[in-house]
Amino acid sequence: MNQMLVSASPHERAPLPTWHIMLCVLLALLPAAAAGCVNFGYRALLLLSVTVGTAIFWEFLCRIIMKREQTVGDLSAAVTGLLLGMNLPPDLPLWQAAVGSFVAIVVVKQLFGGLGQNFANPTVVARIVLMLSFTADMTAFRDPNTDAVSSATPLVTGASYWDLFLGNTAGCLGETCALALILGGIYLWLRGIISPAAPLSFVGSFALCTWLAGNDPLSQVLSGGLLLGAIFMATDYVTTPLTAKGKILFGIGGGCLTFVIRQFGGYPEGVSFAILLMNLLTPYIDRISMTKPFGTTEPREKEVRSDA
Template sequence: MSDLYHVSSSPHVRAKDTTSRIMLYVIIALLPTSLFGIYNFGYKALVLILVTIASCVASEWVFNKIVHKKQTIDDLSAVVTGLLLALNLPATLPWWEAVIGGVFAIVVVKCLFGGLGQNFMNPALGARCFLLIAFAADMTKFGITKNGIEVYSSVTPLAAMRNGEAVNTMDMLIGRTAGTIGETSAIAILIGAIFLILMGVINLRIPASYIVTFAVFMLLFGGHGFDGSYLTAQLCGGGLMLGAFFMATDYVTSPITPMGQIIFGICCGILTGLFRCFGANAEGVSFAIILSNILVPLIEKHTVPMAFGQVKEAKKQEGGK
């Protein structure tokens, strides 16, 4: 009889996907925007990507070695963090500042809080915001390579629109604009996002609620009414697309409940709109997402579905009243 009650330890249903496989999918999805960034900004973008990834992987290896923890670099999460951080940096950033960002992302934001699954904000975005504060001048110096010549400019399309200047929406869709390495081409980002959706890595709850909320906010408070060109430029400009599909959807720092994911996306959209319309900076995606990351425990607390059997009990109590 004892054999009838013998049950193996949970989980009893195991998914085929592993952390390393999911991270590999994310890396593959980021290849289009990474390759376009290298094409757009030249060899400096490639160097910055390689240096940032190397600093993240090395930081995790050294930290685990010091604290005598099992090495986790084979799960590829450090590679994804390094790649995402690099794509959020201008190609003109000095390499040693990128190394500092990589160390901060892994050691301070990720490992000191317990490693993968324990960090309270996206490590890449946390490091980007740190670099924005520590090296503001270098983080806002953008450049682009045209016909083999490096053309430097501190004006992104979003900054130009804030100054009342006209922008070319088609250039923003393709990516022929100034900006960070991975944020310029909306088309390249969407190609990667479609891959993640088809592979089942992400769903559309967070990106859709984020983008729709932001679009509505800009229509109401952007000061341009129902101007389709202005709205399209706002959607394609800056890190909105990259943030909505690749960083707001981070498993660790986003809600796990379906309703919570929608609320989280709405929070990101509202905060991004507030920063862009009323903030001192023309961007705002990074700060919007990490602030929303902090709200995740509160969001999940109020969106946890009732356990099986409690719904009927709750209805009985309401009927009794």
């Protein structure tokens, strides 16, 4: 990376460096994280600082042990940590949160070669690993009004639309306040960081499926981790398709899978499983949604290869 050759002009200028994009994502996540801290108290703040701190620590340590260029400065570890913290119930034991950031940063990201090489979204895999390992702690949601730990999932409690919209319900730390998540998404869209294709098709296809199945689409969209997943995890650059067509396909697939898992599955929430499955399909989506240059034909040998 340090030995870049400068060729003759004209030079193409990359629009934004990585750390700048990550800073924008951090800013966009802040309102929802702040809403979570207001709703759930200091414990939420403590959990978020543990996930962000350990994520940065693991990244730093990994790059040193692997003798690679230090990449803590690109802030991607901080984004992963914050996003992970927002995906956890606020009363999760802190050591479990540290295990989560270990899985996200070391197992999913650094062992596959660092930012840009990971096959799946680190936050999603970490959340699924924690869910499978510590099912009881991961589903102990606290109602912010009564401060009582209830095992009921946010998907089955009958909260009003307004409570769901403002985040005044039980759930994971950063997923309850729909208003803050949508504001963050709009900010990222206006800054040109994310394209609205994947989030809109994700939420849209999910709402359509829910409506066809005879459930209340608005309440289902506002509850659980759907908005957090659709806005911040289905728009990850590394693990989602590159083309607009591909992004829409990704969103539709994710929305339909989420509906299927929520409606028929054994787990209370299906967003993370849906995003992981779509992450794995991303190379194939990229392949079928590739834009063909106008007026060209497919080379012959490629046709032979795709048939084989």
